[in-house]
Amino acid sequence: MPSPQSLTALLLLCASTARASCAYGTHLHARAEDGAVKVNTFGYTGTISPLNWLSLDPAANAACATGRTQSPIDMTQGQFSLIQAADVQLNLPDIAETEFENLGTTVEVIAPPGGSMVANGTTFNLKQFHFHLPSEHLDQGRSFAMEMHMVFESDAKQIAVLGVYLDTANGAGAAAAPAPAAPAAAEAKPKSKSRRHARDVESPESKRQVQVISGGTPSSSTQSIIDAILAAMGVSGGATTGGSVGNVGNVINVGQGATVGATTGGSSLIDTVMASVGKITTPGSKTKIGPLSMAGLADSLKAGQLQTYSGSLTTPPCSEGVRWFVSTQKQTISLQTFDAARSVIGFNARFPQNKLGQENVLALAVAANNARAAAPRAAP
Numbered sequence: 001m002p003s004p005q006s007l008t009a010l011l012l013l014c015a016s017t018a019r020a021s022c023a024y025g026t027h028l029h030a031r032a033e034d035g036a037v038k039v040n041t042f043g044y045t046g047t048i049s050p051l052n053w054l055s056l057d058p059a060a061n062a063a064c065a066t067g068r069t070q071s072p073i074d075m076t077q078g079q080f081s082l083i084q085a086a087d088v089q090l091n092l093p094d095i096a097e098t099e100f101e102n103l104g105t106t107v108e109v110i111a112p113p114g115g116s117m118v119a120n121g122t123t124f125n126l127k128q129f130h131f132h133l134p135s136e137h138l139d140q141g142r143s144f145a146m147e148m149h150m151v152f153e154s155d156a157k158q159i160a161v162l163g164v165y166l167d168t169a170n171g172a173g174a175a176a177a178p179a180p181a182a183p184a185a186a187e188a189k190p191k192s193k194s195r196r197h198a199r200d201v202e203s204p205e206s207k208r209q210v211q212v213i214s215g216g217t218p219s220s221s222t223q224s225i226i227d228a229i230l231a232a233m234g235v236s237g238g239a240t241t242g243g244s245v246g247n248v249g250n251v252i253n254v255g256q257g258a259t260v261g262a263t264t265g266g267s268s269l270i271d272t273v274m275a276s277v278g279k280i281t282t283p284g285s286k287t288k289i290g291p292l293s294m295a296g297l298a299d300s301l302k303a304g305q306l307q308t309y310s311g312s313l314t315t316p317p318c319s320e321g322v323r324w325f326v327s328t329q330k331q332t333i334s335l336q337t338f339d340a341a342r343s344v345i346g347f348n349a350r351f352p353q354n355k356l357g358q359e360n361v362l363a364l365a366v367a368a369n370n371a372r373a374a375a376p377r378a379a380p
C-alpha cells in the first residue's frame with residue numbers, strides 16, 4: 001500500500017493529465033493551438049477504466065462517481081422526452097476537408113465552423129463528431145454496434161450532443177454492455193504516464209497465453225450452432241432476412257411511442273470516414289479527410305425523432321448539464337466499415353449509468369462495501 005505522501009503525489013500527477021474526449025474541441029477540452037492531438041489518459045480497461053476515473057483526478061472527475069444525472073443511460077420509458085427532429089433546426093453543411101484524429105480513446109472528425117443546431121431558442125455550434133464501440137446508450141437494454149456523438153457547444157458554453165446509433169446491416173457486432181463491478185481500491189495506480197490504446201494493452205506475457213481471435217467468416221458448423229441458439233431465442237440468424245434486429249426497415253418499439261428504425265442515410269458518410277481510419281492507428285496521429293457529404297445523414301436525422309434528456313459527458317470529467325438528443329434514426333453501416341473501426345477503436349463504451357435522479361452506482365457500491373467492512377463479524 002503506498003504511503004499517504006506517495007498517493008498524494010500520484011494524484012497530483014494525474015490531475016494534470018486526465019482530460020475529456022467527448023468534450024474535445026469545446027471549452028472543457030480545447031484543442032492544442034499548435035495542432036497537435038492531445039491523447040487522453042483515461043481508458044476503458046483496468047485501473048484507468050470508468051470504474052476508476054475518479055482517482056485519475058478526484059477534484060475534476062468527482063461527478064463520475066457521485067453525479068445523479070450521468071450518461072449514458074438505458075433509454076427506457078420515462079427517461080427522456082420525445083421531440084420531432086424537425087423541431088430542432090439541424091444544419092449540417094458538407095465538409096470540404098478537415099482533420100480526422102486518434103485521441104487514444106476514440107477517433108474524431110473535427111467540424112469546421114458552420115454546422116449548428118437550434119434547440120429551445122439556443123444555437124449550438126457543431127465542434128466535432130466521434131465514435132463509441134459498442135453503443136453507449138442502450139435502446140431498452142439493447143446495445144448497437146456503435147454510436148456516433150456529434151458534439152455541439154453554445155456561445156454560453158452549454159454542450160449538446162446528438163447521439164446516433166450505428167449498426168451493421170444484419171445486426172452483427174453489438175456486444176452486451178459490461179456490468180459494473182466493485183470499484184477499484186483507492187490505492188490502485190492509474191497508468192497516467194503510459195496511456196495505451198485498447199488494442200495494445202496486452203502484455204507480451206498475456207499475449208502468449210491468449211489465442212488471437214482472427215477475422216473471417218464463421219465455419220458452417222459454428223454458424224448452424226449460432227442459428228440454432230438464435231432460433232431458440234426467437235431471433236433470426238445472420239443468414240435470414242426477415243425479422244432480425246438491425247435489418248434495414250426493421251422497426252423497434254421504444255419508450256413513449258418512439259421507434260428506432262434503420263436507415264442508410266448516413267452510411268456513406270461513415271463509410272467515407274472509416275475508410276481513412278487505417279491512417280490513424282496510432283494514438284496522437286491524424287490525417288486529412290474530405291470531402292464529406294453530410295446531406296444524407298442530415299436528411300435521415302431530420303426525418304425522425306429525438307429522445308432528449310439532461311445528462312453528462314460520458315468521459316471524464318463527466319460534467320452534467322449536457323443536453324442529449326438521441327436519434328431514433330439508426331444508421332446502418334457495412335461490416336467492412338465496422339471491422340475497420342473496431343481494429344482501431346477496440347472498445348470504448350462507459351457502462352450504463354443509473355436512472356436519472358437516482359444515486360450514482362459507484363457511490364452505491366462504495367457505500368455497500370463500507371457497510372460490509374463496518375459490520376461486526378459474526379460470532380463463531
Ligand SMILES: [Zn+2]
Pocket residue numbers: 021022130131132149314
Ligand atoms: Zn462520446
